[in-house]
Amino acid sequence: MERTHDLGGLPAGKIDQTEHELTFFDKRVDALYVLLTSPKKAAFTMDEVRRTVESFSQADYFGLSYYERWLKAMSLLLIEKGQIEASALDIPKASS
Amino acid sequence: MPHDHPHPTSRDHSEPRPAFDKLLSQVLAKLDHSGLLTSAEVTAQIEDMEGRTPTEGARLVARCWADPEFLDLARKDLPAAAAKLGVSMPAHPVFLLLENTEELHHVVVCTLCSCYPRPILGPPPVWYKSRNYRSRVVVEPREVLAEFGTVIREKANLRVVDSTADCRYLVLPLRPRGTENLTEKELADLVTRDSMIGVTNVSM
Incomplete structure (x- = not known):
């Protein structure tokens, strides 16, 4: 099983410290995540989102932005849980 | 790879x-x-x-520096301490305070993803979520801190703490010398986001 997310200790380069304001897209995905994992909504759990993100291919894990990853994971979970039909969503394939 | x-x-x-x-x-x-x-x-x-920004964390840190009873509460129950400052925190996950001393410096990471004390610091900076920070800080923390312009003296211990979905941390930075006469508000203004993650110190 791929463990793409398990990065601790791997060789890596200099840290890019550029600050980045969250975009409106980022904020909405963030809100979606907080609300859908809240006890009140409980559409899925934080651990289920993690499990989904952690099962992404390397192309998706590293090719998507942070919030693109989370949106894709939540979309897949909403389909998995029967909240939304698969045909209603256009889920982008792994980025090139 | x-x-x-x-x-x-x-x-x-x-x-x-x-x-x-x-x-x-x-x-x-x-x-x-x-x-x-x-x-x-x-x-x-x-x-x-x-509405959740590092300002909330900075107020917490300043109060911890200024008020020993508050510090004691923050050590035992960080959400209860935050509540005293009007900052609400959820019942889960667990939030813990990591106190820096002259002998021990803490730096926080989430190697698996991006866990962070968001109710008191807001969303994490991009670098905190980056592969390079997550990969390196656990094996070469002094080099990583140097990139942030931070030098921890050789004799001090440097402890890297890995956050999880169930437990998040706030670093209580060392109070800088020469701040005895500052008000709590002035103290809070000195406290930066990065110092509460542990990649920098607070300075005058």
Whole structure:
């Protein structure tokens, strides 16, 4: 099983410290995540989102932005849980 | 190998692609239609998030420096201490205070993803979520801190703490010398986000 997310200790380069304001897209995905994992909504759990993100291919894990990853994971979970039909969503394939 | 990829986090500095914007619209419309999540709830949640910034953490740190009883409470029950400053924190996950001393410096990471004390610091900076920070800080913390302009003296211990989905940390930075006469507000103004993650110290 791929463990793409398990990065601790791997060789890596200099840290890019550029600050980045969250975009409106980022904020909405963030809100979606907080609300859908809240006890009140409980559409899925934080651990289920993690499990989904952690099962992404390397192309998706590293090719998507942070919030693109989370949106894709939540979309897949909403389909998995029967909240939304698969045909209603256009889920982008792994980025090139 | 994962480290062969040249620019793993570059997308975090750019606008989302149209295909993802479209997907988000589809999801939000479907959830609004089914009643699981209304657009008003999304707007309210965004407003809540925008109100949570490192200012909340800085007020907590300043109060810990100024008030030993408050520090004691923060050690035992960080959410209860935050509540005294009017900052609400959820019952889960667990939030813990990591106290820096002359002998021990803490730095926080989430090697598996991006766990962070968001109720008191807001969303994490992009570098905190980056592959390079997550990979390196656990094996070469002094080199990583040097990139942030921080030198921890050789004799001091440096402890790297890995956050999890169930437990998040706030670093209580060392109070700088010469701040005895400052007000709590003036102290709070000195405290930076990065010092509460542990990649920098607080200075006058």
